[in-house]
Amino acid sequence: MTHLRKPTLADEKQILAFRQAFGESVETIPGTSYLIQAQSVASWLAELEKFSDPKRIPAGFVRGLQFLYFSEDNQLVGMINLRTNLNDYLDNYGGHIGYGIHPKFRRQGYGSQMLKETLVIAKEQGLKQVLLTCDDDNQGSAKVIEANGGKLADKRLNKESQKVIRRYWIELE
Template structure:
């Protein structure tokens, strides 16, 4: 399995919108997409991720982040991953440094583990020494991926009706 993390760009516009549509069709939450699920217009989303990629231009209340699409050897998007360069109070409690998703049609193929490994390398290059990654307690696949990548469960917190598991990975 070969994948690469690529910064979203206009060339992938239709594939990114198809990726989003697969999550909508399956009534799933689109994690690690820098808000793609909340924006209908690719251009607006793309401007937002560019704006939020720098400390100087990040939108008030957010933290700088690097958003990537995970592309396979056939140039198809298998996943998305968002790396937050630092944590604010919200991210410390329940969002973490990294959010990610893999499209339903590509799950159980090792993509999440590979994406997370690559994202941890990016975190290390950003000077992050301990990386927080969270997932819903009910998301067993994500918890396994995080633990396989070295995640140590610190605790679980209640957020409304959800229980969020908080894992740390030392880099």
């Protein structure tokens, strides 16, 4: 039984609580398609719709599919974004898939399951392999990626953040 689904306005309370759980000082929450910058959930959903339609994607961006991941008791555990192709930035630092887990649900196996379900969708979208990245010091994310078959390709310095990024490839059979 999948726990992944596209966000709707009916999820507004949980989406706002998810955003608030990361605090006011964060500039971005991985895997949320700029949720932190959105003026409202409705405007965020409208942007997601635009980015999922290949005819409406702004220049320089790629198609993205946003999903929410829920626990058995319907609590919003995480968000994950699947990009169906890469631009230069994503090829170097962001990858095909970005995800974020609510702080209170970390280290409980949700990240691995959420990624596993998203890999099925990636294959359905016609991808043969996907690139995932994480900061070199993010051991939790590295474990999630490796548990799903990620093979470390290399490490690169992100000149913007001055952080070393691990780049992993996962083959979709």
